[in-house]
Amino acid sequence: MSKEELAAPIISKIKESKEFDFSVLDTPLMLTWFIIIYNKKFKIPKTKLGFYEDLFGAILSRHDGLKESYNRASKSRLNDDEIKEVFSALCYITRKSQDSLFNFEEIKDYIRQALNITGYIKVESSDYLYDLTNVTCLLKKDGLDYEFIHESVAQYFSAHFIKETSEENAIEFYTSRIKNCKIFEDEL
Known part of the structure; x- marks a missing residue:
């Protein structure tokens, strides 16, 4: 599958989205996390708040984004x-x-x-x-x-x-x- 074919669904969803404030995606890192979250949920968050909630969960449970079921150990031992x-x-x-x-x-x-x-x-x-x-x-x-x-x-x-x-x-x-x-x- 080409890069264009992979990008088409997310670009289409972004164009359809009327509620999400895309100004938060002002760095390559935030854009990368946005794509990782999209690939996990297959939807655009309705609000920035929804994006941040999804961001935290994605960061903690799938920090490496594309590595399925990979969790890093917490040194602090906090959940x-x-x-x-x-x-x-x-x-x-x-x-x-x-x-x-x-x-x-x-x-x-x-x-x-x-x-x-x-x-x-x-x-x-x-x-x-x-x-x-x-x-x-x-x-x-x-x-x-x-x-x-x-x-x-x-x-x-x-x-x-x-x-x-x-x-x-x-x-x-x-x-x-x-x-x-x-x-x-x-x-x-």
Whole structure:
């Protein structure tokens, strides 16, 4: 089968889609993940939110995309839901501090905070960092620094953390946004 024949169904579905915001596909990596998700579900997500939910599942369960039933071992020994929970907390913490580029010590400190918030205090931050950079690739290392694979991924999972927080924390969060909505503008 030629490349054109392989691409035809997805191009057709993209042309038919009226709801999905394709602006999220602004890097080769995000486009690659979009195609992997499409090949798994054979449909275009209706929203960016749907894309991010599908993205997380695809990254964790099929990181290598085309290798059937290949799962990498988690060094932190956290399951998929736990990795997502800690990752959401990490995104929230870093977005709150308005940091997007981290050195090794900074990212380990943020991860430690996220692990403490979520109750996984026995997990080593360096093990979770390994999972983020080598298993999920949601965090990438560029020279001596670390950053999220895409700013919108950090925004989405920060919003996910806010959504899943207790009612008491949600009230505090939204009350504080009245005075300053700029920090979490994209999450809101």
